[in-house]
Amino acid sequence: MKQDHAAFAARLREALQRAGIEARPVILEKMLARRGVVVTAQAISGWLSGRYMPRPRALQALAELTGTPPHQLQYGGIREERAAWPLPLEAADRRVIEAFLALPAERRVLVGELVAALASPPRKSR
Known part of the structure; x- marks a missing residue:
């Protein structure tokens, strides 16, 4: 134990x-x-x-x-090899994703929230 x-x-x-x-x-x-x-x-x-x-x-x-x-x-666990990037992924996109994965967990959460906000449809103004 x-x-x-x-x-x-x-x-x-x-x-x-x-x-x-x-x-x-x-x-x-x-x-x-x-x-x-x-x-x-x-x-x-x-x-x-x-x-x-x-x-x-x-x-x-x-x-x-x-x-x-x-x-x-x-x-603990078995470490798996990273899968190869899919071919259609552009080099610039790959660099952005790799930079994101290198961020500390707290910053990844912030980036995820920002992406979700940007991806949601814009609010209609009254």
């Missing part, structure tokens, strides 16, 4: 690093609170050190923050 906790802690720290998020309990406490998940810095410290596992809602929020699927964060 403790090995599972230690492995989770390593995956969490790695996912945070990939997302550009500092692995500090106080920082994570605030980020999770903004997502409606209230946990103490002590609990987060336990996750990062492998003493405890987060509850499902906190795990889901961590997954969203880091851009990592929850099951992969909790259990």
